[in-house]
Amino acid sequence: MINKINLKIKVNDITTICYGICVFVFVIGQSYLPASSAVLSMLCKGLRFVAVAVPALLFLKNSKFSIRNLVMWGLIALLIIGNIFFNQADSDLIYIVIFMLYCSKSKPEDVIKTYCISAFVGIVLVIAAWFIGAIPSEVRGGRACLGFYFATFGPNLFLHTVLAYIASRKNRIKLSRWILIEIVNVWFYKMTDTLAVFIIINAGIVLYYVFNIEKVKQVLFEGKVFKRILEVSPFACAIVTILAQYFYIEHYNEPMYMAVNVALSNRPYFGKIAIETYGISLFGQPITWLTGIDGTKVSGMDYFYVDSSYLQVLLKYGIIMLVVLCAVMMVVQCYSVLTRNVYMCLGCALFLIHCITDPQLLSFRYNPFIIASIACVGIIKSQKKIEKQGEDIYYE
Structure with a gap:
């Protein structure tokens, strides 16, 4: 029995490390670093292959036949045979599903901590290469x-690293570390003018201290209303975003809404064009996004992109996928509430709010919470089973 337990722990540790390797490769893949050297590019592809293949071999060796495993092997085969050699954006969804399964027996906090470390190392490496002039x-x-390829990539990766750092904590964060985070935050804002990141990190610092007040914890985790609000926050963010977009569509010519559009860098305007052009369906449809840097034009436009995660998923993948994603993120918040994990709750909540304006919900390189969701399900089931057994003993 002891040997089996030790083997399980070892497998979980290896799969979590492989997740970290894959995150690192995806992060530096957002930069000019892999393209700067053919050897480095091949090394990145090799690391991704190893990060996916090693956990597969471990699970294959130690698992029995089941529908769950059959699905996992099918997805792994699809990834290894095809998607791993193509554009990373094309395989985001498959990477997410595979590592959700790989990390299903790990601790959610460990998964998110691994993301934090790997993303941080990737960011530092890219900026160091930029600083010494090794990349453009x-x-x-x-x-x-x-x-990085875009000015927003670095600060957004830093933001999600900070959110993962908050969510993975088991104790309070020292003031000196917050000061260091704020210094880096100000530097990113000065260099890239990424206002949303600057605001959310500062809001996170303030809310961190608010959430640590004992009375606030009691209200959040003991009051039924606030508990339910936290649990359904993914659906709330999605609904608010969609309703706000439709309000803009109805009133886009009015001065107030025009001002809002300017303040949000034309996000509502492009959301309007996308909805009117493609419409909303159960399963979505292929959409060609234009980023304005490669000269491609569609209908005379060289830029066309919906930044909001909720709108982007709704348009491209459909209503069903958006509901599934919100349900998956809801599991993480339910885990936070059940375990009274104030740090996980805050980190995930800020992530969901950021997804209102930015496209990180369905992104392997930005969303560690979705990877930890199945692990959260297992702990929720175990916790409820223990509570039920306790109730049965009490009534006996």
């Missing part, structure tokens, strides 16, 4: 790209 130093519209 581009400035577009007064915004420095810092070695």
Whole structure:
């Protein structure tokens, strides 16, 4: 029995490490670093292959036949045979599903901590390469790209690293670390003018101290209303986003809504075009996004992109996929409430709010919470089973 337990722990540790390797490769894949060297590019592909294949071999060796395992092997085969060699964006969904299954027996906090470390190392490596001039130093519209393909990539990755750092904590964060985070936050804002990241990190610092007040914890985790609000927050964020978009569509010519559109960098306007062009369906449809840097034009436009995660998923993948994703994120918040994990709750809540304006919900490189969701399900079931047994003993 002891040997089996030790083997399970070892397998879980290895799969979590492989997740970290894959995150690291995806993060530096957002930069010019892999393209700077053919050897480095091949090394990144090799690391991704190893990160996917090693857990597969471990599970294959130690698991029995089941529908769950059959699904996992099918997805793994699809990834290894095809998607691993193509554009990362095309295989995001498959990577997410596979690592959700791989990390299903790990601790949610360990999964998120692994993301935090791997993403941080990737960011530091890219910026260090940019600083010494090893990769291109581009400035577009007064915004420095810092070695990444877009100016927003670096600060957004930093934001999600900070959110993962908060969510993975088991005890309080020292003031000195918050000061360091704020210094880096200000630097990113000065270099890239990414306002949303700057605001959310500052809001996170304030809310961190608010959430640590004992009275606030009691209200959040003991009051039925606030508990339910936290649990359904993914659906709430999605509904608010969609309703706000339709309000804009109805009133887009009015001065107030025009001002809102300017303040949100034309996000509502492009959401309007996308809904009117493609419509909303159960299963979505293929959409060609234009980023304005490769000269591609569609209907005379060289830029067309919906930044909001909820709108993007709704349009491209459909209503069913959006509901499934919100349900998956709801599991993480239910886990946070059940275990009274104030740090996980705060980190996930800020992530969901950021997804209102940015496209990180269905992204392997940005969303560690979705990877930890199945692990959360297992703990929720175990916790409820223990509570039920306790109730049965009490009534006996």
